[in-house]
Amino acid sequence: MKKSTLAREEKMNMIQEKLEAGTKEIFTTEKYKTYISTMAKFPEYSINNCILIASQCPTATLVCGYKKWQSEFHRTVNKNEHGIMIIAPVKYKADVEELVYDENSKPVLDEMGKQKKKIVNREFQSFRPAYVFDVQQTSGEPLPTLATMLEESVEGYEQLKEALILISPVQVSFESIEGSANGYYSPAEEKIVVREGMPQLQTIKTLIHEIGHVELKHGSEEDKFDRNTKEIQAESVAFWVAEMIGNGLDTSEYSFGYISGWSKDKTVPELKENLDLIKETADRISRKLETVLSKVKTKDYSEEKEEEERNIRKKSR
Template identity: 45%
Template sequence: MAKFHTYSLNNTILISMQRPDATLVTGYERWKSMGRQVKKGEKAIRIIAPAPVKEKRQQKKLDEENKPVLDENGDPEMEEVEVPVQKYKVTNVFDISQTEGDPIETLDAIELTAGVENYAEFLQAVGKVAPVPIRFDELTGQTKGYFHTVKQEIVIQKGMAESQTLKTAIHETAHSLLHNKEKMAEQEDLKNRQTKEVEAESVAFVVCSAFGLDTAEYSFPYIAGWSSGKEMTELKASMDVIRKTSSNLIKSIEKEVQHLLTEKEKQKFLDAHTNNTISFYVADDMDYPISGDFWEYQTLEEAWDFYQKHLGDAVHGLRGIGFQLQDGSDYIGMEPLIKDGMVQIEEINQKPYYRDHPLV
């Protein structure tokens, strides 16, 4: 399968429109290199391919320090350079059914089996951005999952591989966002089953791809099957919906995953330092805490409560709040937190150990 391209979503739709039963698609020369020949009279599938070119342009000449080189009149010298420009062209490809020759080891659309890095966080993130609850159950037949429009819930087959589960969760989330009956009725946009499935799987494909999960072997035949017979105007209308929905989901999921991973790292640190503690104190003199009146507390709330109630009682007028970190490091000691009525953010941030410490 590595010999065949993973086509873009636009090209996937173009291929499925021209040849709905396509399974393995590549160019004429590539088929020849694999010992197969395009059958006489076969009509090519036309797709869009990158066609980068180099164009000559005039630009300011720069020296080794990336500064403009000036001529004797003090004007910038110009030079001609070649600049790569991305352009596109129509190219021809053929499905394996249009060729004959040496046998090719093929793979039908199969269930995804790969693992997913940070799977738990990604699945939890999808659950947070989905507008309806997600639950797992034993489903009959080949059903991987569904969005129940009446119960307003997403149900996913138990026991699938991480990649298949995550893709299915995103697919059904797309359904719940785009194909809620009440929402479509309000917008007077009652889509048919074909359109719904093309949109949902396309969103799943784009979102998964953004996070490095390749679902092409599953998504390609799925989209191709459901887009069969649809007109270009219908597909283009869906493309706008797919782009917008995918973009919003990617941003939302990414934000949730980052938050969950940050919390995971904090918890990992705390688990590894279960004996670490942080306590707080209120002192009359924050420069020399133990030289005057001094009160210790286990929580910041307790220290803050005392500080506010007795702010006017300070003998030296320097009463403040500090903390003591006990974690076996070299930073055991008293550190001002509030001094002269000001939170000591800059001073604390100047010490990376305090700045990055979860307890602080």
């Protein structure tokens, strides 16, 4: 085996070990909030690469390859900086020998009665180790200012609440709730109920949490999770979305302590499955929220909704 091939395989094995250790660590230590917070910053990366970035550089905020920093941001990686190792897909073509079949999927035989073979060129995908660098490891031109979704938390509260109600797949109401629950999702009634009169941050977090239950299909025929797992998923989605919104929406006061107890007997694939689902759901809610919130800010969405309601009323007459 060539030395370069061996070195590549050793690196891939190292990556696999990092992934398994990182996944287990996410759920079995107090670092869960840190991991989720870091991974929420990289929606374009796979969950595997998010875990690798978070495990090697929890403070990362913007990562790019060496050349991309130069070509797109006019920044250079500082001397003696070590890259953050991730997995990069690689496509390649190769000639392979395949059996020949006719249009009816029957083997084509040669004069000796053996099935014919042919050489075809096929495209394959493999993976290789690659390295990215965080912005704190670079120097150069200032980065473009990224506007946050909410400009002022107090003034933006009503807009954010309205946008969340609009993207909810089910009806939302604010009511007095008996007991200690801040909200709940009723699959049977297809509605979300949020405790009225709560502080703004708690109201927003609870809304996202309950929308998370709906988007995760909890309570449906597809639901295969126990109660603890469902609550962890929904609260993780709420924390993730709040992190992506930013601007002071810190929901980290919620305790993730019971996660260790839930995960201790689970295997890495089981834990990974939940992280994949959490990321996918949080990304989906965030995209919807960003689109609708921009319309709410300009009143477009509210006007569209009013027009739809007027049309419905006309048809019902």
